Amino acid sequence: MCTVSVRNRKGGMKNIYTQQNAAGTDLLQALVDDYTTQKQQSLMQMRKGQITREAFLAEAAGHIATYYPSSKEMQKKLLEDFERYIFGYSRLSELIDDRSVSDIRVVSYDNIRIKRRGRRMAADVAFASPKEYRQFIDYIATRNQVNISNLNAIQRFTDNESHPDFILRFTISMPLVNTYSEPYLCIRKVPKTFPQLTDLIEQEMLDRDTAELLVRRFRQGSTLICGGNSSGKTTLLNALKETLPDDVAVLVAQQADELTTRFHPDMMFLHSLPGTGEQQVSYDLEHISIAGLTMDVDFFIIGEVKGAEALYLLNAAYTGQLCAATIHAPSADRAPDKLVDYAMYESRYSRDELMKMMDCFQTLIFMEHYKVKEIFACRGWDPQKRDLIYEKIF
Numbered sequence: 001m002c003t004v005s006v007r008n009r010k011g012g013m014k015n016i017y018t019q020q021n022a023a024g025t026d027l028l029q030a031l032v033d034d035y036t037t038q039k040q041q042s043l044m045q046m047r048k049g050q051i052t053r054e055a056f057l058a059e060a061a062g063h064i065a066t067y068y069p070s071s072k073e074m075q076k077k078l079l080e081d082f083e084r085y086i087f088g089y090s091r092l093s094e095l096i097d098d099r100s101v102s103d104i105r106v107v108s109y110d111n112i113r114i115k116r117r118g119r120r121m122a123a124d125v126a127f128a129s130p131k132e133y134r135q136f137i138d139y140i141a142t143r144n145q146v147n148i149s150n151l152n153a154i155q156r157f158t159d160n161e162s163h164p165d166f167i168l169r170f171t172i173s174m175p176l177v178n179t180y181s182e183p184y185l186c187i188r189k190v191p192k193t194f195p196q197l198t199d200l201i202e203q204e205m206l207d208r209d210t211a212e213l214l215v216r217r218f219r220q221g222s223t224l225i226c227g228g229n230s231s232g233k234t235t236l237l238n239a240l241k242e243t244l245p246d247d248v249a250v251l252v253a254q255q256a257d258e259l260t261t262r263f264h265p266d267m268m269f270l271h272s273l274p275g276t277g278e279q280q281v282s283y284d285l286e287h288i289s290i291a292g293l294t295m296d297v298d299f300f301i302i303g304e305v306k307g308a309e310a311l312y313l314l315n316a317a318y319t320g321q322l323c324a325a326t327i328h329a330p331s332a333d334r335a336p337d338k339l340v341d342y343a344m345y346e347s348r349y350s351r352d353e354l355m356k357m358m359d360c361f362q363t364l365i366f367m368e369h370y371k372v373k374e375i376f377a378c379r380g381w382d383p384q385k386r387d388l389i390y391e392k393i394f
Contacts, residue, residue, distance in 0.1 A: 027068065027078055028078065028081050028082060028085060029131070029132055029135055030068075031060075031063075031064065031068070031078065031082050032082070032085060032086075032135060032139055033135060034063065034067070035060075035086070036135070036138055036139050036142050039063070040142065042056065042059060043056075043086075043142065043143075044142075044145075047143060047145075053087070056086075057079065057083060060079060060082055060083075061075070061079050064078055064079055064082075085139075086143075087162070088162075089140070089162075090136050090139075091125050091126070091127055091136075092104060092106075092112075092125070092187070094125065095112075095114055095123055095125065096163060096166065096168065096187070096189065097163075097165075098116075099165070099191075100116050100117055101114045101115065101116050101189065102115050102116075102117075102118075102188070102189055102230060103115040103186070103187065103188055103189065103230065104123070104185075104186070104187040104189075105184075105185070105186050105187075106133070106183075106184065106185040106186075107184065108130075108133075108180070108182050109126065109127040109128075109129060109130045109132065109133035109182060110126040110127065111126070112125055112126055112127075115230060118230065118369055118370055130181075130182060133182065133183070134182070134183065137172060137174075137183045137185065140170070140172075141155070141172070143159075143162075144157050144159055144170070146172075148172060148174055150174075150176050153173065153174040153176040153177045154171075154172070154173045154174070154177060155170075155171070155172045156169070156170065156171050156172075156255075156256070157169075157170050158170070158256050158257050158271075160257055164192075165191060165192055165193070166189040166190060166191055166192060167189075167190040167191075167192060167257055167258065167260070168187055168188075168189060168190075169187065169188040169189075169190060169256045169257075169258065170185070170186070170187055171184075171185075171186040172184070172185050172186075188256075188258075190234075190256075190257075190258045192260065193262065194235065194238045194239065194260070194262070195235065195238075195239060196239055196242060196262075197211045197215070197239045197240070197242075197243065199239075200235070200236065200239055203370075204371070205232060205235075205236065205370055205371050205372060206371070206372040210372060210375070210394055213375070213393070213394065214240060214363070214365070214372075214375070215240065215243045217362065217363040217377075218240045218241075218243065218244075218324065218363070219243075219244065219245075219322075220362070221322070221360070221361075221362030221363060222317040222321075222322055222323040222324060222360055222361045222362060222363070223240070223323075223324040223325075223361065223362075223363040223364075223365065224324070224325055224326075224327060224335055224336075224339065224361045224363070224364050224365070225237055225324070225325070225326045225327075225365045225367060226326070226327050226328070226329040226332060226334075226335035226338075226364065226365070226366055226367070227326075227328070227329065227366055227367030227368055227373075228328065228329075228330065228368070229328070230370075231367040231368050231369065231370065232367045232369075232370040232371065232372075233304075233326040233327075233367050234258050234259065234303065234304070234326055235370070236365070236367065236372070237259065237301070237303075237324060237325075237326055238258075238259055238260070240324070241259070241261070241264070241267075241299075241301060241324070242261065242262060242263055242264060244264060244299060246264065246265055246266065247266075248266065248298045248299050249266045249296065249297045249298045249299070250264065250266060250267040250268070250297060250298070250299045250300075250301065251267075251268050251269075251270070251295055251297040251299075251300055251301070252267060252268070252269045252270070252301045252302075252303060253270050253271075253272075253300075253301070253302050253303065253309070254269070254270075254271050254272070254302070254303030254304065255271065255272045255303065255304060255306065256271065256303070257269070257271055258303055259301065259303050268295070268297075270291070290312055297321075298322065299321075299322045299323070299324070300313070300316050300321055300322070300323045300324075301323070301324045301325065302323075302324075302325040302326075303325075303326065304325070304326050304327065304328075305325050305326070305327045305339055305342055306342070307342055307345060308342065308343075308345040308346040309342075310339050310340075310342035310343040310345075311342075311343040311345070311346050311347050313325055313339075314339065314340075314343050314354065314357050314358070314360075315357075317357075317360040317361060318357045318360045320360075323361075325339075327339055329366075331366065332364055332365075332366035332374050332376055332390075333390075335364060335366070336355065336358045336361070336364070336388055339358065340354045340355055340358065352386055355381070355386070355387070355388060356381045358378070358388055359378050359380050359381050359388060361378060362377060362378050363375065363376070363377060363378075364376040364377075364378065364390065372394070374392060374394060375392070375393050375394035376390040376391065376392050376393065377390065377391045377393050378390055379391050
């Protein structure tokens, strides 16, 4: 088995790999390293549309021919692997393409977990080494123009462009804040062509009568959708908002770009912008909620309530503005408490005053395992029990 040598830029020769695996992991890592260090400008020009994909690959082919001397066949294979890496997501591309996979969690280079149709399980892929995995982390940060220095050891960002079917929401935490020495990577896949209510009926999230009930109530009063992680909250909210009439002006405020529209002509979408060590400009959900309420809208939506923006949502709903939101809660009865807890971060109201205001959320939906489990109608405030009165209607 003969070996292949690769000439580096200083003129030396380095033995990279055997001929059997010359276009494999080590060569690809070396080539990607070239384009994330010395040739990063070329990569960024391609990402910004300043050079075409074809021109970028032609340049890469010339780079391979110069610095990776081998047979034409091996160079072609290396270029193909490089193209998949740059325009896809390397070893995770197959999982990202898989429509049955909603979440990907990389715990370590050789421990990749997925959620497939609501069930967590091991993936049948792994990175070859900690070095390859770390190089991949550096690459996706560069690709998405994200800084992962010590000042930005936890980063959240969204890729709307690279995949035709999914919006990819990334969370990366680096070893600086991790107990172990490898980065953690979580990817949430949000379908661009999200299911409509008719699709959700076919998928047995809810039946037709329940769907008609929710559409009526969604248009008549404010709605709060609650449940655990990946329970279907955002999916249901996405579908319900598409049923609003065209003459209803809608504003959506969200942390990540999970809510989109397929048909509605009058929807605006704002997303938060976190500040970093180098970039101090930031707009959180509280800021964009305040701005949104001055934009002459008929229906105000917060993708997921997580903080002080709850107060502005609650105030808007209490003054008669139609509103909707999702919130994490382990059960339906805990959801109002959770929203009020968030509202108290910035509020001068007492807890009882905020709970009374919650009666403007006339519909409370609890999701579990991608199904509508319970629906409650709010019947007002009980001054003696100092609690909201809910009637279960499903």
